[in-house]
Amino acid sequence: MNPNPFKPTAGKRPPVLIGRESVIEDFEEGLDNGAGAPGRLMLITGNRGCGKTVLLRELQRQASERGWAVVSDSASLGLCDRLVDALRSNKPVVTSMEFGPSFGRMSVEAARTKGETLRGLVNERLKKLGPGKGILFAIDEAQSASIEELAALAVLYQQVLGDQDATGLSDSDQRGLALVFAGLPSMVDDLLEEPSVTFLRRAQQRTLGAISLPQVRDSYIQTVECAGLCIDAGTADLAAHKSMGHPYMVQLVGYYMWRSAVQRGSQVIERRDVEDGHADAVSESTKRLTCLCITGCAPHSASLSRLWRLTRAS
Numbered sequence: 001m002n003p004n005p006f007k008p009t010a011g012k013r014p015p016v017l018i019g020r021e022s023v024i025e026d027f028e029e030g031l032d033n034g035a036g037a038p039g040r041l042m043l044i045t046g047n048r049g050c051g052k053t054v055l056l057r058e059l060q061r062q063a064s065e066r067g068w069a070v071v072s073d074s075a076s077l078g079l080c081d082r083l084v085d086a087l088r089s090n091k092p093v094v095t096s097m098e099f100g101p102s103f104g105r106m107s108v109e110a111a112r113t114k115g116e117t118l119r120g121l122v123n124e125r126l127k128k129l130g131p132g133k134g135i136l137f138a139i140d141e142a143q144s145a146s147i148e149e150l151a152a153l154a155v156l157y158q159q160v161l162g163d164q165d166a167t168g169l170s171d172s173d174q175r176g177l178a179l180v181f182a183g184l185p186s187m188v189d190d191l192l193e194e195p196s197v198t199f200l201r202r203a204q205q206r207t208l209g210a211i212s213l214p215q216v217r218d219s220y221i222q223t224v225e226c227a228g229l230c231i232d233a234g235t236a237d238l239a240a241h242k243s244m245g246h247p248y249m250v251q252l253v254g255y256y257m258w259r260s261a262v263q264r265g266s267q268v269i270e271r272r273d274v275e276d277g278h279a280d281a282v283s284e285s286t287k288r289l290t291c292l293c294i295t296g297c298a299p300h301s302a303s304l305s306r307l308w309r310l311t312r313a314s
Ligand SMILES: Nc1ncnc2c1ncn2[C@@H]1O[C@H](COP(=O)(O)OP(=O)(O)OP(=O)(O)O)[C@@H](O)[C@H]1O
Pocket: 007, 008, 009, 010, 011, 012, 013, 014, 016, 017, 018, 019, 020, 046, 047, 048, 049, 050, 051, 052, 053, 054, 055, 247, 248, 249, 250, 251
């Protein structure tokens, strides 16, 4: 039996990462173009299920492949302390605070002290890296961190740039820091209002929205054929329309249309599989959204219920 290639699971890399080439290219360019390149400071935003986590992981992969150290965290209060621990222990941090509660603010002074500790550790670690390499801080769920901690990291970014300039090395040999925050759109609104980090307004901002339907169609054809079944262009196009280009729905519709064909004992995904698969996808997404709301993700229920309405409407 051919395993189902679609991955309707939070944070799971999809079989094809559709429509994110430009963000990845900008980031790669940032790493390759030396100190001060714009792609090294990025804010990625989007509603639930639009692919922030998988994109962030892809950026981490790109950085690792280039010999950069990667420290990642799913943000909550204590972010800077965990980053300090990670740098001291040489291990990347990954905590899971999905749908974490929102926390109170910490004093600006406390955040500054944490930032100073991090600065010393970052500079120490950078000395051990080769010319042109650096450290990537990849912070997911950034809307759950305190704004002071995010601001402390942003300030750290600028300080490290200055520290590296002071070494007198050429830009391409200087070690660097890259900082990518991913979070719900509210994260950017809050962060950009923070007076201490106005320079963040010049960071690269990327909003992840729906993927173009022709790209979704092509990815369906590619994924289905690589995994051993067949689908024609018209049927793949119908499936793409049913998904509305929402990344999570792309995986969910794909998963259930595949399952429908396999249950019929067919090697070919037909229009009826797409229709049945879409009905199953809507019912599954509705169940998950209900479950998420019951388990306390009230702060994000507006975007969830919007997705719910969208899936019902199609
Ligand atoms: N570019 C993409 N192409 C195809 N599928 C994708 C893409 N991005 C994400 N997905 C799929 O969408 C689903 C949600 O992705 P992910 O968990 O990264 O979203 P998210 O924005 O982090 O959601 P949340 O805000 O709930 O954390 C996963 O099943 C993933 O495989």
